[in-house]
Structures are given as structure tokens and as C-alpha cells.
Amino acid sequence: MAETAAKGGTARVKLIIGNKNYSSWSLRGWLAAKQSGLSFEEITVPLLGEQWEERKSQEDFQPSSGKVPILWDGDNVIWDSLAILEYLADKVGRDRFWPKDDAPRGMARSLVAEMHSSYAALRSDMPMNVRRRIQLQNLSDQAKEDIVRILGLWAEARARHGSSGPFLFGTFGAADIFYAPVVSRFITYGIGVPGFAQSYMEAIWEHAWMQEWITASEDEQWVIEQYDTVT
Numbered sequence: 001m002a003e004t005a006a007k008g009g010t011a012r013v014k015l016i017i018g019n020k021n022y023s024s025w026s027l028r029g030w031l032a033a034k035q036s037g038l039s040f041e042e043i044t045v046p047l048l049g050e051q052w053e054e055r056k057s058q059e060d061f062q063p064s065s066g067k068v069p070i071l072w073d074g075d076n077v078i079w080d081s082l083a084i085l086e087y088l089a090d091k092v093g094r095d096r097f098w099p100k101d102d103a104p105r106g107m108a109r110s111l112v113a114e115m116h117s118s119y120a121a122l123r124s125d126m127p128m129n130v131r132r133r134i135q136l137q138n139l140s141d142q143a144k145e146d147i148v149r150i151l152g153l154w155a156e157a158r159a160r161h162g163s164s165g166p167f168l169f170g171t172f173g174a175a176d177i178f179y180a181p182v183v184s185r186f187i188t189y190g191i192g193v194p195g196f197a198q199s200y201m202e203a204i205w206e207h208a209w210m211q212e213w214i215t216a217s218e219d220e221q222w223v224i225e226q227y228d229t230v231t
Helices: 024-036 052-056 059-064 081-092 102-117 120-125 141-161 174-188 195-205 208-219
Strands: 002-004 013-017 040-044 070-073 076-079
Touching: 013 024, 013 059, 024 081, 024 174, 024 208, 059 070, 059 076, 070 081, 076 081, 081 102, 081 174, 102 141, 102 174, 120 141, 141 174, 141 195, 174 195, 195 208
Parallel strands: 013 040
Antiparallel strands: 002 040, 013 070, 070 076
């Protein structure tokens, strides 16, 4: 198990995540913690590794039944990436995560909710693997439909509400946090996208926090074979 504490001493907030190379939900929770501006301790537990079964049975994993990410804020525990984002937004100010105006905020909430609950085919056919580059040969029709749907949502968000910056609603926020793993998947599997989407993906990929995550994922030694044999 690798542990990294935030600079400046022991943090009150603790975030438990899985491997950075593979864990899309952990990326969302981690980006939400970064967006909050709070100092936090980061604890990485390798998914499906030798320590996984033993580690997930320990007390700090119990509230989530052994799933990551898990946020501890003192004695308060929050699991599920969307719940973590909303808890942090309540704590530090919702404008840090969501657009201020009703129309873009409503659309951003809809995009986040859809990402949280949908796209099972895309998740199954294209597991997150930050380090890998492959031209996927066996993409299902359902996954293709997911991709078309996502690109359509990105186009609408950018056209209607993205004029103030390079992200879905101009400035980096909750919607970008939730679609960042999709950007990673599109890059990993060489998914062709139109120019506006390519520009958006570059903005996400080049974001300082994403670069920090990518660098850390490349330094990880853990390998999950089932996620590295997708063709």
C-alpha cells in the first residue's frame, strides 16, 4: 500500500483510492478533492492485489463495503464519487464545482448524473488504463452509441455554456471531473472525435491535476491482467 500525505502536515481529510492507472471512480473522487482546495491525505490501495481482500475488510473501508473512493473528514465518512463531490461542494462552496447560473448548472447536473448512472457498455468495453495505447478492434454497438451520446452532450455544453473557457461549462468543474476518465478512455483506445472534442480532451489531459495523476499512474508497478488484455 502506498500512502502520500498532502504537504503541510497531517491532513484532517483522508481519501482512499485505488490504482491510478485503472480506477476511474478514484480519479473522480481525487479530482473533486483537488477542486475543493482542501489539504488531504491520499491513501492508495492496489485493486485486486494481494492486499486488497484484507485491506477492504478493515474498519476504514467498512462504510463502503470495500469500494473506492472513500473520503474521511475527521469522523465523517463519505463514499461514492458523486456523494464525495457534493459533500465537498457543501463544505467549501458550491460555486467552486457548479456553474452559478440556473441554465448551465442544471445542464451540468444532468451531465454528471448521466455519467454516474449510465454508459455500462463503454465502461465494459473500454476499461480505464491510463498507460496503455491500443486501437480497439471489438467495440460493441452499444459502446459506440455511448460514445455518440457523450460527444453530443459535450457539443451541446460547449456550444451553449462553454464560451468562457476550454472546459464543458467554461471553467473546470464537476462535469469535467466526471468526464475526465472518459477522456482517458478515448485516448487509450484511439477513439476518433471531432475537432471541438479533441480540443476539450487536450484541455483536460493537460490540466495540472490530470498531469499529476498521469505521472503517478505511469510510476505504479501494479498490473491487473484482465484490464491489460483488452483488444
